[in-house]
Amino acid sequence: MTTRDLVLAALFAAIIVALGLVPPIMLGFIPVPITAQSLGVMLAGVILGAKRGGFAVLLVLLLVAIGLPVLSGGRGGLATFASPTAGYLVGWFFAAVVTGYCSERFVDRSQSGLVQITGFFLAALLGGVVVDHALGILYLAFVTGTGLATAFIGDLSFVPGDVLKAMIAALAGRAVMVGYPLLPQRA
Amino acid sequence: MKTLYVEGDTFLHGLTPRTKLLGLAALSLVLFLVHSPAVLSVTALLGVIVYSSLRLGWRQSWLRLRPILLTIAIVGLFTLVLNGRHDALVVATRLTALALFAAAVTATTSTGDFIDEITRLAMPLERLGLVKAADIGLSIGLVIRFVPEILSRYQAIRDAHRARGLKVRPLTLAVPLIILTLKNADEIAAAIDARGIRAQK
Numbered sequence: 001m002t003t004r005d006l007v008l009a010a011l012f013a014a015i016i017v018a019l020g021l022v023p024p025i026m027l028g029f030i031p032v033p034i035t036a037q038s039l040g041v042m043l044a045g046v047i048l049g050a051k052r053g054g055f056a057v058l059l060v061l062l063l064v065a066i067g068l069p070v071l072s073g074g075r076g077g078l079a080t081f082a083s084p085t086a087g088y089l090v091g092w093f094f095a096a097v098v099t100g101y102c103s104e105r106f107v108d109r110s111q112s113g114l115v116q117i118t119g120f121f122l123a124a125l126l127g128g129v130v131v132d133h134a135l136g137i138l139y140l141a142f143v144t145g146t147g148l149a150t151a152f153i154g155d156l157s158f159v160p161g162d163v164l165k166a167m168i169a170a171l172a173g174r175a176v177m178v179g180y181p182l183l184p185q186r187a
Numbered sequence: 188m189k190t191l192y193v194e195g196d197t198f199l200h201g202l203t204p205r206t207k208l209l210g211l212a213a214l215s216l217v218l219f220l221v222h223s224p225a226v227l228s229v230t231a232l233l234g235v236i237v238y239s240s241l242r243l244g245w246r247q248s249w250l251r252l253r254p255i256l257l258t259i260a261i262v263g264l265f266t267l268v269l270n271g272r273h274d275a276l277v278v279a280t281r282l283t284a285l286a287l288f289a290a291a292v293t294a295t296t297s298t299g300d301f302i303d304e305i306t307r308l309a310m311p312l313e314r315l316g317l318v319k320a321a322d323i324g325l326s327i328g329l330v331i332r333f334v335p336e337i338l339s340r341y342q343a344i345r346d347a348h349r350a351r352g353l354k355v356r357p358l359t360l361a362v363p364l365i366i367l368t369l370k371n372a373d374e375i376a377a378a379i380d381a382r383g384i385r386a387q388k
Binding site: 150175 | 190191251252255259262265269282285288289293301302305318322325329331333334336362364368370371373379385
């Protein structure tokens with residue numbers, strides 16, 4: 001990894017941390033606050049790609065592990081990984097990598113805006129919703145022993161919010177790509 | 188940024204980070220193999236004793252443990268409804284024990300010690316050519332250094348919205364925040380290389 005890639009990943013990790021410190025943003029059309037950190041994970045994949053995005057999220061998880069309260073609500077420390085919902089947290093890394101990999105595959109600069117947004121949306125959906133929730137459900141089912149079906153039903157209530165975040169990530173990803181393109185990776 | 192580390196000279200403070208991490212890993216394995224509520228309750232009680240031996244005070248302890256204990260309570264409640272009393276007790280005591288011991292390790296290991304340990308653990312990966320072990324400490328330092336700056340940038344963008352009578356929306360907030368932040372990357376990378384911090388080959 002070049003120094004520039006390292007710095008980009010570190011800066012994005014700092015953005016994800018900062019997103020956990022700002023108050024939840026209310027969306028205009030539905031009265032649900034959006035906690036921005038999982039949005040930040042999708043954005044890392046969409047904007048930085050698999051390698052750098054994955055490293056950025058790994059850095060955030062590392063900060064959590066070494067006892068910095070960097071998750072939203074001031075959570076942090078090793079106890080976070082002992083929580084029944086730790087699957088979602090560890091899933092962030094895979095979410096960023098899958099989102100990044102798909103973004104690199106689906107989107108390139110010659111496409112029209114709508115195609116790019118759709119590509120980013122699918123990438124964020126695959127990584128941030130499918131992969132992250134699958135890992136979260138698996139671990140929750142393992143910890144509680146309630147079975148996958150129950151864990152899945154409990155998980156469903158969080159899906160609409162995360163689909164919405166994938167949408168926001170897609171629009172933001174496309175806007176950043178126009179303003180400051182980082183994908184495909186510059187050598 | 189305040190870390191969750193607490194100064195002190197308890198027995199746990201004296202152990203090396205590696206011992207504590209290996210101990211925690213071993214404990215979590217054992218806890219998931221044990222299914223007896225009695226043994227798990229005793230372990231959870233031990234966790235309470237270890238955690239209270241750190242002398243954090245009730246308020247501080249509650250503030251730190253509240254989020255995870257709340258999650259465990261919710262999961263325990265669901266298990267109680269779905270699988271009955273025995274399973275709920277097993278799940279709740281197991282997770283509580285794990286959470287307490289993990290929180291105790293976090294409270295007695297400084298960030299610097301952790302970074303040193305991670306750097307050592309990454310050495311084999313460095314030999315494989317996957318990462319540079321020293322990069323980990325450097326990147327963690329970078330993240331901590333830039334969080335306050337990003338926060339002040341966030342406030343500036345929010346104020347700019349207000350000054351123009353615009354509503355603060357995730358999209359109009361995130362995009363300028365990200366572009367402004369990532370635009371610094373080239374300068375920072377150049378500064379790091381100019382100082383020879385990453386000892387290029």
